Amino acid sequence: IQIITKKGAAGRARWNLTMKAGINYLDDPEGRFWTNYQCSITPPAGTICPAANVTTIDIVEREKQAGRNIWQTGQVSDVDLNVTGGSQTFNYFLGGGIEDPEGAEPNNAVRRHSGRANLTLVPSEKLTIGFNIGYVNGLTKLSPEAGYGGRVWTVVLADPRALSDPIRRGFHSGTPEQYDALYHLEQRVDRVTGGLTLSHTPLPWLRHRLNLGLDRTSEDNRDWAPRIDALRNTTFGGEALGYIEVTDRRIMY
Numbered sequence: 001i002q003i004i005t006k007k008g009a010a011g012r013a014r015w016n017l018t019m020k021a022g023i024n025y026l027d028d029p030e031g032r033f034w035t036n037y038q039c040s041i042t043p044p045a046g047t048i049c050p051a052a053n054v055t056t057i058d059i060v061e062r063e064k065q066a067g068r069n070i071w072q073t074g075q076v077s078d079v080d081l082n083v084t085g086g087s088q089t090f091n092y093f094l095g096g097g098i099e100d101p102e103g104a105e106p107n108n109a110v111r112r113h114s115g116r117a118n119l120t121l122v123p124s125e126k127l128t129i130g131f132n133i134g135y136v137n138g139l140t141k142l143s144p145e146a147g148y149g150g151r152v153w154t155v156v157l158a159d160p161r162a163l164s165d166p167i168r169r170g171f172h173s174g175t176p177e178q179y180d181a182l183y184h185l186e187q188r189v190d191r192v193t194g195g196l197t198l199s200h201t202p203l204p205w206l207r208h209r210l211n212l213g214l215d216r217t218s219e220d221n222r223d224w225a226p227r228i229d230a231l232r233n234t235t236f237g238g239e240a241l242g243y244i245e246v247t248d249r250r251i252m253y
Contacts, residue, residue, distance in 0.1 A: 007084075009084060009086065010088055011085060016080075018081075019077075019078070019079050020078040020079075021076060021077050021078075022076040023073050024104055029071055030058075030061055033058075033059070035056050035057065036057050036157075036160065037054055038054075038055050038159055039055070056160055057159070057163065062170065071104045074101065074104055074108070074109070076100075076102065077098075077099075077100045078101070079097060080095065082095030083095070090119070090120065090121050091120050092117070092119050093117070093118040094116070095116050096114060097114050097115075099114075099138070100112075106180050108141060110138060110139070112138030113138065114135065116132070117131075117133050118131075126200060126202060127198070127199070128198075128199040129196075130198075131194075131195070132194065134191075134193045135191070136191045137188075138188070139188045141184070142185040142187070143179075143185070144183035148179070149172070149174065149179070150179055151176050151179060153172065154171045154179070155172075157173075168234075173236075174231075182226070182231060184223070187219065187221050188222075189217065190217070190219075190220075191215075191217045192214070192216045193214065193216075195211065196210075196211075214252070214253075216252045217251045219247075219248070219251075222246050224244035224245065225243055226242050227241055227242035228242075
């Protein structure tokens, strides 16, 4: 089933340009993440940690004071350009766009290009021919979370006992820049759709319609990490030696 909503109209060419801009950010990270407490010693069984041995860390504020914001302000841009026009026997819609939004994490972004052409030919009062083709190509980058650890969990579980470790700086499993450098989750999609519609009305009460369509989608999913020897003796372990997992899907109907 193909639903074509953007069609040309008789008349001179009409151009339309739409531009959008904005930002993606994490609002008030200092207020969203709490101060973490730990005991600098292992108290005897059945006792609590002495007050003198209670240590704290506010990892978000600490990194901010050091000039290292954990989350970024991602720039968002979206540009669409199209033109419509035609005559009584032929009209067209041609358009294309670019989406380029960034997330609150450096490894979270989308880069997508798209284009579309919808053409209508009316050679006679009884025959109408419609043709459409669309194309989308995009790369989506996702942040490592869940089983990877990632920014959120390494902040939530920040440990003041790790402040003496220059590699962790108080983070639970790794620093944000280490996650950015090591883990890469990417999906590239390449999709082409097309359709041809023939509508024939030989009599006022009789209409024939033939619809032909094509939808081809190619999806490439990659989970990879480069070799970073400096991280081999950290919590990342063997994953710092590098790896790559590729899943390729192609669908056509």
